[in-house]
Amino acid sequence: xxxxVTVRADRPDFFAFRSDEGRLQIRxxxxxxxxxxxxxxxxxxxxxxxxxxxxxxxxVDALIENWEPxxxxxxxxxxxxxxxxxxxxxxxxxxVYPTREIAExxxxxxxxxxxxxxxxxLLDERGGHTLLPAADTRPPDPLxxxxxxxxxxxxxxxxxxxxxxxxxxxxxxxxxxxxxxxETRRHVTDRSLLRPARE
Numbered sequence: 361x362x363x364x365v366t367v368r369a370d371r372p373d374f375f376a377f378r379s380d381e382g383r384l385q386i387r388x389x390x391x392x393x394x395x396x397x398x399x400x401x402x403x404x405x406x407x408x409x410x411x412x413x414x415x416x417x418x419x420v421d422a423l424i425e426n427w428e429p430x431x432x433x434x435x436x437x438x439x440x441x442x443x444x445x446x447x448x449x450x451x452x453x454x455x456v457y458p459t460r461e462i463a464e465x466x467x468x469x470x471x472x473x474x475x476x477x478x479x480x481x482l483l484d485e486r487g488g489h490t491l492l493p494a495a496d497t498r499p500p501d502p503l504x505x506x507x508x509x510x511x512x513x514x515x516x517x518x519x520x521x522x523x524x525x526x527x528x529x530x531x532x533x534x535x536x537x538x539x540x541x542x543e544t545r546r547h548v549t550d551r552s553l554l555r556p557a558r559e
Contacts, residue, residue, distance in 0.1 A: 438464055450474075522540075535547050
């Protein structure tokens with residue numbers, strides 16, 4: 361009877377030594393779990409184990425050469441949502457933004473604000489994923505051209521309502537909602553349509 365043992369660890373430690381009885385032993389330490397292989401006392405058998413380990417190292421090197429990164433639950437994700445694009449970071453929902461470009465900007469801002477910069481992924485509606493460019497530099501905050509603060513009241517030239525600003529991302533647009541009907545939102549890219557409500 362045999363048992364399959366699975367131990368998850370990002371960077372396990374391996375040690376090789378001989379026991380007091382002269383047996384070759386290989387020990388694996390992985391996140392608090394230790395597995396020890398007790399093997400041969402014969403030199404030739406130990407040499408074959410060493411050769412097998414060299415072949416294993418070669419197989420790992422071959423995998424590394426063609427390594428494709430894959431998402432981790434604690435990474436950052438931008439994904440299509442009902443009202444735009446959803447942003448998650450470190451398993452937490454950061455927010456839902458009107459466009460992909462704004463969501464990616466807010467992602468960079470959140471990562472640099474929190475000091476947590478994992479891999480970031482763009483998900484598609486079919487479950488596919490694309491690695492986003494690394495957030496190497498802190499993005500400008502606010503973006504050039506932004507003039508409204510969250511909560512400011514504005515009017516739109518082509519609509520009769522008073523709107524509340526939810527976010528202003530400069531050339532990427534302004535997200536507003538009707539004060540009397542918060543479910544009604546609009547993403548305005550033509551800034552000439554907006555003016556402060558007091559005017």
